[in-house]
Amino acid sequence: MHIVVCVKQVPDTKIIKINPRTNTLDRRSAPAILNPYDAHAVQEAVKLKEKLGKGKISVLSMGPPQATEVIKKSIEIGADEGYLISDRAFAGADTLATSYALSKALEKIADELPIDMVLCGKHAIDGDTGQVGPGIARRLDIPPVTNVIEVCEINKQEKMAVVKRKLTNGYELVQVKLPCLLTVEKEINMIEYSPLPNMIKAARYKANIWTVADLGEVDKTQLGLKGSPTVVGKMFTPPKLEGGKMLEGSSDEQIAQLMEVLMERKELLNVSN
Amino acid sequence: MIEEYRGVWVFIEQNDGEIEGVSLELLGAGRKLADKLEVPLAGVLLGEGIRELYSKLIGYGADIVYCIDHPVLRDYRTESYMKGVNYLAEKYKPEIFLFGATPNGKDLASAIATDLSTGLTADTTMLDVDVEKRLLEASRPAFGGNIMATILCKKHRPQMATVRPKVMKALPFDATRQGEIIEETIDLSEETMRTKVLEIVKDVTKNAKLADAHVIVCGGKGMGDAAGFQLIHDLAETIGASVGGTRDVIEAGWLPHELQIGQTGETVTPKIYFAIGISGAIQHVVGMKNSELIIAINKDPNAAIFEVATYGIVGDALEIVPKLIEQFKEQQKSMGGELNYA
Ligand SMILES: Cc1cc2nc3c(=O)[nH]c(=O)nc-3n(C[C@H](O)[C@H](O)[C@H](O)COP(=O)(O)OP(=O)(O)OC[C@H]3O[C@@H](n4cnc5c(N)ncnc54)[C@H](O)[C@@H]3O)c2cc1C
Ligand SMILES: Cc1cc2nc3c(=O)[nH]c(=O)nc-3n(C[C@H](O)[C@H](O)[C@H](O)COP(=O)(O)OP(=O)(O)OC[C@H]3O[C@@H](n4cnc5c(N)ncnc54)[C@H](O)[C@@H]3O)c2cc1C
Structure with a gap:
């Protein structure tokens, strides 16, 4: 079983700060991390490999040279091999161009060893679209199942898997033929502590780095900024909503005023008979 | 030619014959865009045994309902729904195509945008249109701060977006509204499907x-x-x-x-x-x-x-x-x- 996990390097949005005067991202404040959902995807690949007794886990990332850090992090969790596609030509990609570039790299990886399953995160915490996974599945013409919270069964002989997919209220059990692409939710597993040998391997690991030229036949008009139909038109602070009546006085006075307002709607509160 | 593309479409999500709230909200939002652009608003409905839903969609603001009724479309699956929706979009060429940002809506929109090689704005919370340029202005929250980004798709059609549930408002139902129903058939067989929904559990x-x-x-x-x-x-x-x-x-x-x-x-x-x-x-x-x-x-x-x-x-x-x-x-x-x- 060959599982390939797509992993993205993202700024830690918990720490990100916006400069209120210029409305721009203060990147100095944001360290780069492995997209948390992708960490769960790598962990799931490790679990599946253990369950099946053998297999290979590769990870693939697109990004600047320092994105090798997230490949190392993936090796730490338990991936066997890592690939980074890195080239100026990829820069400025929207999700359409991103899924194109990643699918070309996946085709090349599959030339060496056929792929049985591609795993992606549900979304990346920076771009936050969740569109890249389903896009890759389309391009490779393999069935996608998004929002997976459990891989219930995997049968290499029958070439199929049964997974649980989260819905707005509830879930569904889906049987899917391999090869397939899954995008995973955080609930799918807990990230485990990395065993020491993995940490040592990760520290020394040198990822395979490919440029556009390494990818074989690629339509360059579909890459990066050129291949991106969407553009950011403008950034703005959202229009202020009306409202905004500040209650005045001491805190007791404010509470009294608030109670008055709330008692007008008391049928909604647990104070009516 | 992007001029060939006309009309505003909303993908109607239904489960077991029940229309998702976000789809009706999008008919409300789509109505405004369609009126500004002076084009019809259409709902796109796929499923099995869905005919009784047609009048509901018209009453909530659609001028046209495009639909495909087929047993293979009973439960949502990317592959079957994508086939149906792509067929309609390629035949009738809408300029704007909206989906609810639900698990199924996001999944389907991503697949379709890839097939049609067009742009898709994710998780929109504000929609407007530049009438002169016929450009959809889809805005979404960005990064960690109080910032919105307006995403445009200038040279490709349809202009696609997924929209968060509960941010747009549905119109009140109007039973007197009139509209057109266009039923299409496509070739689908269960044997060629690579996914199968075994069970749906409502929690x-x-x-x-x-x-x-x-x-x-x-x-x-x-x-x-x-x-x-x-x-x-x-x-x-x-x-x-x-x-x-x-x-x-x-x-x-x-x-x-x-x-x-x-x-x-x-x-x-x-x-x-x-x-x-x-x-x-x-x-x-x-x-x-x-x-x-x-x-x-x-x-x-x-x-x-x-x-x-x-x-x-x-x-x-x-x-x-x-x-x-x-x-x-x-x-x-x-x-x-x-x-x-x-
Ligand atoms: C503020 C802002 C808004 C944006 N809005 C849009 C928009 O509406 N529409 C649009 O098309 N683009 C948009 N983009 C561009 C988009 O963020 C990039 O295309 C990005 O490269 C991929 O999208 P994502 O981060 O949303 O990934 P998602 O689709 O959320 O990522 C899902 C999964 O795909 C895989 N993946 C994604 N990127 C990579 C990668 N580089 N390497 C390896 N695996 C990866 C990972 O497994 C990840 O978990 C926006 C960007 C910004 C900054
Ligand atoms: C892609 C992305 C998606 C996100 N999605 C969500 C989301 O779905 N939901 C969400 O909530 N956030 C989301 N966030 C995070 C969001 O940007 C904020 O970081 C978060 O909402 C802040 O939470 P908070 O208001 O609890 O904390 P803080 O921002 O830390 O605010 C705490 C507030 O409490 C006040 N305070 C402190 N002490 C007291 C006191 N004793 N009495 C009264 N007031 C006090 C402070 O003045 C401050 O205003 C997302 C971020 C990103 C980047």
Whole structure:
């Protein structure tokens, strides 16, 4: 079983700060991390490999040279091999161009060893679209199942898997033929502590780095900024909503005023008979 | 030629013959865009045995309903739905195509945008159109701050977007509206499907709770610690409300993740919303700003939450919330009733 996990390097949005005067991202404040959902995807690949007794886990990332850090992090969790596609030509990609570039790299990886399953995160915490996974599945013409919270069964002989997919209220059990692409939710597993040998391997690991030229036949008009139909038109602070009546006085006075307002709607509160 | 593309389309999501709320909201939002562009608004409906839904879509604002009724389309699956929707889009060429940002809507929209080689804006919370250029202006919250980004798709058609549930408004149902039904057939066979839905399990207890709550007490990081956050539970229990939290609260482990309100959590529209110790980041606000009455308590007078609040109190929540609880208990006593946690 060959599982390939797509992993993205993202700024830690918990720490990100916006400069209120210029409305721009203060990147100095944001360290780069492995997209948390992708960490769960790598962990799931490790679990599946253990369950099946053998297999290979590769990870693939697109990004600047320092994105090798997230490949190392993936090796730490338990991936066997890592690939980074890195080239100026990829820069400025929207999700359409991103899924194109990643699918070309996946085709090349599959030339060496056929792929049985591609795993992606549900979304990346920076771009936050969740569109890249389903896009890759389309391009490779393999069935996608998004929002997976459990891989219930995997049968290499029958070439199929049964997974649980989260819905707005509830879930569904889906049987899917391999090869397939899954995008995973955080609930799918807990990230485990990395065993020491993995940490040592990760520290020394040198990822395979490919440029556009390494990818074989690629339509360059579909890459990066050129291949991106969407553009950011403008950034703005959202229009202020009306409202905004500040209650005045001491805190007791404010509470009294608030109670008055709330008692007008008391049928909604647990104070009516 | 992008001039060939005309009309505004909404993908109608249905489960078991029930139309998702977001689809009706999108007919409301789509109606405005279609009127500005002076083109028809169409609903796109796929499924099995869906004919009785046609008039509903017209009544909620559609001029045209494109539909495919087929046994293979009974349950949503990317491969079968994609085939059907692609067929319609290639044949009738809409200029704008909207989907609900639900698991199925996002999944389907991503696949279709890839096939049609066009742009797809994710998780939109504001929609407008530049009439002269016939450009959809789809805006979405971006990064960690109070910033919106407007995404444009200038040279490709259709212009696609997924839209968050509960931010747009459905029109009132109008039974007198007239419209056109266009039924299409396509070749689909179960044998060629690579996925099969074995079972659908509805877990209404989990999400419906927050989404349907009339009163929500939502606490933020400003409650200090888990012990401070207990005050949020206490207030909610006193007034019979549901509890919610910001993402930072979920990440701190004070609440389970299904109680997160905001862009990556639940979108809620209660009648009363308490925002306590919450700064009011855009990702939180998009999930609650359509609440009827919003009461904010924050010790920072400049906190962004006050911009969406109907009433604001500047002060220490750890001091104010216990007093509020006490006041409610007084009220309950004066009503002569024991507490009643129905
Ligand atoms: C503010 C802002 C708004 C944007 N809005 C849009 C928009 O509306 N539409 C649009 O098309 N683009 C948009 N983009 C561009 C988009 O973020 C990039 O195309 C990005 O490269 C991929 O999208 P994502 O981060 O949303 O990934 P997602 O689709 O959320 O990622 C899902 C999964 O795909 C895999 N993946 C994604 N990127 C990579 C990668 N580089 N390497 C390896 N695996 C990866 C990972 O497994 C990841 O978990 C926006 C960007 C910004 C900054
Ligand atoms: C892609 C993305 C998606 C996100 N999705 C969500 C989402 O779905 N939901 C969400 O909530 N967030 C989301 N966030 C995070 C969001 O940007 C904010 O970081 C988060 O909402 C802040 O939570 P908070 O208001 O609880 O905490 P803080 O921002 O830390 O605010 C705490 C507030 O409490 C006040 N305070 C402190 N002490 C007291 C006191 N004693 N009494 C009264 N007030 C006090 C402070 O003045 C401050 O305003 C997302 C972020 C990103 C980047």
